[in-house]
Amino acid sequence: MTSLLNRIFGRRNKGSGATAKSRLRFVLHHDRINLPPERMEMMKREILEVIIKYLVVDKERVEIDLQQRDRSHSKLVAELPTAPGQGSPLRAQMAAKAASPDAMDANSA
Amino acid sequence: MAGRVITITSGKGGVGKTTATANIGIALASQGKRVVVIDADIGLRNLDVIMGLENRIVYDLVDLVEGSCQLRQAMIKHKKFNSLFLIPAAQTRDKMAVSPDDMVALTDELRQDCDYILIDSPAGIERGFRNALEPADEVLIVTNPEVSAVRDADRIIGLIEAADKGPGKLLLNRLKIDMVNKGEMLSSDDVYDILGLEIVGIIPEDELVLSASNSGIPVSLNLDSKAGMAFNNVARRMLGEDLPFMKLDAKPGLLRRLAQFFGGN
Ligand SMILES: Nc1ncnc2c1ncn2[C@@H]1O[C@H](COP(=O)(O)OP(=O)(O)OP(=O)(O)O)[C@@H](O)[C@H]1O
Ligand SMILES: [Mg+2]
Numbered sequence: 354m355t356s357l358l359n360r361i362f363g364r365r366n367k368g369s370g371a372t373a374k375s376r377l378r379f380v381l382h383h384d385r386i387n388l389p390p391e392r393m394e395m396m397k398r399e400i401l402e403v404i405i406k407y408l409v410v411d412k413e414r415v416e417i418d419l420q421q422r423d424r425s426h427s428k429l430v431a432e433l434p435t436a437p438g439q440g441s442p443l444r445a446q447m448a449a450k451a452a453s454p455d456a457m458d459a460n461s462a
Numbered sequence: 463m464a465g466r467v468i469t470i471t472s473g474k475g476g477v478g479k480t481t482a483t484a485n486i487g488i489a490l491a492s493q494g495k496r497v498v499v500i501d502a503d504i505g506l507r508n509l510d511v512i513m514g515l516e517n518r519i520v521y522d523l524v525d526l527v528e529g530s531c532q533l534r535q536a537m538i539k540h541k542k543f544n545s546l547f548l549i550p551a552a553q554t555r556d557k558m559a560v561s562p563d564d565m566v567a568l569t570d571e572l573r574q575d576c577d578y579i580l581i582d583s584p585a586g587i588e589r590g591f592r593n594a595l596e597p598a599d600e601v602l603i604v605t606n607p608e609v610s611a612v613r614d615a616d617r618i619i620g621l622i623e624a625a626d627k628g629p630g631k632l633l634l635n636r637l638k639i640d641m642v643n644k645g646e647m648l649s650s651d652d653v654y655d656i657l658g659l660e661i662v663g664i665i666p667e668d669e670l671v672l673s674a675s676n677s678g679i680p681v682s683l684n685l686d687s688k689a690g691m692a693f694n695n696v697a698r699r700m701l702g703e704d705l706p707f708m709k710l711d712a713k714p715g716l717l718r719r720l721a722q723f724f725g726g727n
Contacts, residue, residue, distance in 0.1 A: 368645030373609050374652045380609075381616050381656065423658055424620060 386419065386427055393419070400431070409436045465496075465576035467569045468700075469598035470633075471622075473614025475585030477606045478635035481671060483582035484512045485682040485690070489697030491546035492682075495577040498537065500568075501551035502594040503584040504560060510550045513540065514678025524552035527564040533571060542683070557589045562596035569597040578700075587621060595622065601630035602662065607637055607648035616657060632657060633696065635665045650707075663696035664707050665689050 383389055388396070397417045404410060416432040470483045480503075487499040500523065501509035510516045518538050521531040526549065540546040549568075552559065565581075572579050583594030595601065601622050605615040615632070622628045634650050641647035650664050668689035674681040681690040682697075688708070695705050 370642065370645045370647050370649065370652065373648050374656065377609050377612055377648075377656050380613055384613065384616065385620070424616070424623070 382419065382421055385421065385424055388419075401433075404433055408433070410434060411436045465498075465569075465573040465579050467573070467579045467581065467597050467599045468602055469581045469583055469594045469600070469627075470602045470604060471583035471591060471594060471618060472585060472604045472611070473587075473616070473618040474605075474611045477604050477611050478633075478665070479585070479604050480508045480512055480582050481675070481680075482602070482604050482633055482635065482665075482693070482696075483580050484509060484680045485693035486697050486700070487513075487546060487578075487580050488540075488543070488680050489682045489694045490578050490580075490700070491540065491543040492694075493697060493701060494545070495701075496545045496575065497578045497580065498547045498549060498572050498576050499580045499582065500549045501582050502560075502565070502590060503582060504551045504555055504557045504590060505553065506584065507551040507553045509548060509582050510538075511678060512675055513548055513680060515540065515548050515550075516678070519550050522550045522552040524555045524559045527560050527568065533568075557584070557593070560593050562592050565593050566597045587618065591618075591621075595625055595627055598627050601627050602633050603630045603659070604633045604635055605653065605657075606635055607642075607650075607653060609648075612648065612653060612656060619657065619659065629659055631662045632659045633663045633665065634661055636667045637664055638667045662699055663692060665692045665696075666708075 379390075383393065400417060401410075401412070401415060405412075411434045414432075414434045416430075418430050419427055420430050421427045470479050470486075472479050480501075483499055487497050490497045499509060499513070501507055502523070503509075504524065507522075510519055515538050521536040523536065525531045526533065526536040536549050537547040538550065540548070569579050569581075579597075581594045581598070584590035603615050603618060603622070605611045619628070619630060622630050632653065634653055637650065638647055642649045650661055654661055666688045668681065668687055670684055670687040671681050671689050674684065674687075674690075680693075681687045682693040684690045692708055695708065699705055
């Protein structure tokens, strides 16, 4: 029924034209910043590795995205929800270090 | 007179630059303008045959910049229009025989007594493209509604902007309206959404373009041709007329769609 309505009212069904458009958006997104898709994924993983040294984040909900207004204006937008009720991993590490005699030596040296 | 230099270029090759240059040149001349078209595709001369002037060539662009002939001698007058001239490319020389500065000097001379100087750029991003871009007051980027052509257009638009020649304008060529209506081809709106540049013309796919190149009589001289009409409209828009696009992109009316649906067409 929807397809009949679509045909009568000329609504564009998802033909290969729509696929062409979304594929173009994808390639241009990467062409314009000269960062191919796989390297972008690598970058995101590295960013996340640094962040989790300092913050406990809810990894399931992390979103790092490159937003593009036009050819020459892009920005990297990251949403990194922290996991509730846990301290900073760095502070925990420091506390662990402080408790160990080696760390005490290092500090006094 | 202070002529305007308009460079016609593209990222991908074979999208219709030479066809567009010939037809817009003719359309401007038929509106009474004084026009020189320059074939900057050295080594792959084509504009002469598309315009049906191949048998009149004595000197070419390289002869001209090397000083082997006078400007007038390298300007070939069109058979039908007294105010339209072609400066052909050299066929057997290298692109390096002409520099961007040569092109600026040449066009500065032509500006004195022409309304429009159209430069047919070679495809690609190398010397030939630089030669064509350097003297431009305005750049027309030809593309087809296809992923690869639009992608390459985006790249060339970036280079044009980096050279401070932007923003260019788009000429969308070889649109098949029946396929657009079926959702099987990028529409002009899609191309605009993606590239973000003004579209100055939408030229339909038209078999008469091939017949025209066979005969050396560009399609803009053929009033039965939709592509020819569309090229004439581009010229009129360039001259400042506020013309709507031909009813290419419009979806068929409800009644026709009903008829199509029930008629199984
Ligand atoms: N609107 C159209 N309808 C049908 N055929 C077309 C249309 N426009 C161009 N063509 C055909 O496409 C082919 C390429 O056109 P043209 O030589 O103008 O492209 P070009 O961009 O100058 O190519 P190159 O990059 O090699 O210089 C030609 O065979 C031409 O006849
Ligand atoms: Mg060409």
